[in-house]
Amino acid sequence: MSFQLEKYKGIHPGIILERLLAKKEISQRPFALSIGEHPQTINAITKGRRSLNTALALKIEAALGLEEGSLAFLQTYYEIAQEKKKVLRTPNLSNLRKSLFWDTDISKINWDKQYKAIIQRVYERGNETEKKEVEAFYGLPKIRVALQNSTRKPYTIHKNKQKA
Incomplete structure (x- = not known):
């Protein structure tokens, strides 16, 4: 079976595997056992909790009649998309200012996961330029969420800038 790889770039190969198994009406457990793998391994891959190594990708491709390297290709492009x-x-x-984040290495901050703490810190200690940068980066709706449950109030949000 051959399918267009381009349209699947950036998607975890486990999602594609799950769809292929469902399309062929193959259960995960019997499939896993037929290729000599643990059912838990195949399940973790189809749920996107585990990456697909090259050796296993080749086994799966051979068993399902896929083009050699297609699942490994998808895994690589998924990892690229994540990076x-x-x-x-x-x-x-x-x-x-780096001094605003004196207690951490600014290059190692996860700006998505730690957004509430970052926004609160900038609004507590930052200047107008820093507040505007945070507003441009996160958008006003996300800033309102981060500041609504803060213990330190009031915060002033620039109302002349609307970003969704």
């Missing part, structure tokens, strides 16, 4: 998400989500650091 791009990490790299691209950073505000303009030249607009934020």
Whole structure:
């Protein structure tokens, strides 16, 4: 079976595997046992909790009649997409003083996961340039969420800038 790989770039190969098994009406457990793998391994892959190594990808491709390397290709592009998400989500650091984040390495901050603490810190200790940078990066709706349950109030949000 051959399918267009281009349209699946960036999608975890386990999702594609799950769809292929469902389409062929094959249960995960018997399939896993037929290729000499633990059912838990196949389940973790189809749920996106585990990556697909090359050796297992080749076994699965052979068993399902897929083009050799197609699932490994998808795994590689999924990993590339995940790395791009990490790299691209950073505000303009030249607009934020490093001293604002004195207790941590600013290059290692996860700007998505730690957004509430970052926003609160900038609104507590930051200047107007830093507040504007945070507003441009996160958008006003996310800033309102981060500040609504804060113990320190009031915060002033620039109302002349609307970003969704």
